Amino acid sequence: MRKAKVFMYESFAGILSENEDGYSFSDNQDYLNYEDAEPVSLTLPLSEKPHKSKTIFPFFDGLIPEGWLLEIAEKNWKLNPRERMGLLLACCHECIGAVSIQEIN
Numbered sequence: 282m283r284k285a286k287v288f289m290y291e292s293f294a295g296i297l298s299e300n301e302d303g304y305s306f307s308d309n310q311d312y313l314n315y316e317d318a319e320p321v322s323l324t325l326p327l328s329e330k331p332h333k334s335k336t337i338f339p340f341f342d343g344l345i346p347e348g349w350l351l352e353i354a355e356k357n358w359k360l361n362p363r364e365r366m367g368l369l370l371a372c373c374h375e376c377i378g379a380v381s382i383q384e385i386n
Contacts, residue, residue: 283366284385289321297341297382299366304338307331321380337365344373344380 282300286293292315295308308327312318320327322340332338345368346354354372355362362368373382 283370285370286383286385287321288381288383289319290379294318294321294380296385297338297369299337303333303335304366305331305333306338306341319379337369341365341369341382344376344382345369346372 282298284296284298287295287297287306289312292312293309294312295306298305298307306321306325308320308329310329313327313329318327322338324340325332325338342365345351345365351362351368351372354360354368358371360367360371369382370384373380375381
């Protein structure tokens with residue numbers, strides 16, 4: 282099982298995990314209590330229950346670079362382009378925009 286902390290701006294917003302059943306995203310309880318809490322995506326509304334999917338959530342897949350930048354990441358870190366969670370963990374520490382990803386070891 283692989284896990285990542287998901288940050289919205291500088292706030293710890295939730296946990297994205299991958300296991301043999303697929304993917305899960307759970308909002309951080311403290312983040313849910315913020316008065317101005319925003320969902321990381323409109324497709325992942327704030328919820329006390331985890332969101333589950335057999336495939337990586339399209340929002341997170343969309344954070345992964347494309348084109349020449351993806352090719353550089355694949356070559357430098359020897360990543361499989363079909364292994365989306367690995368690409369997300371390797372490439373999305375400092376994304377453009379509000380969301381960033383940090384691997385949990």
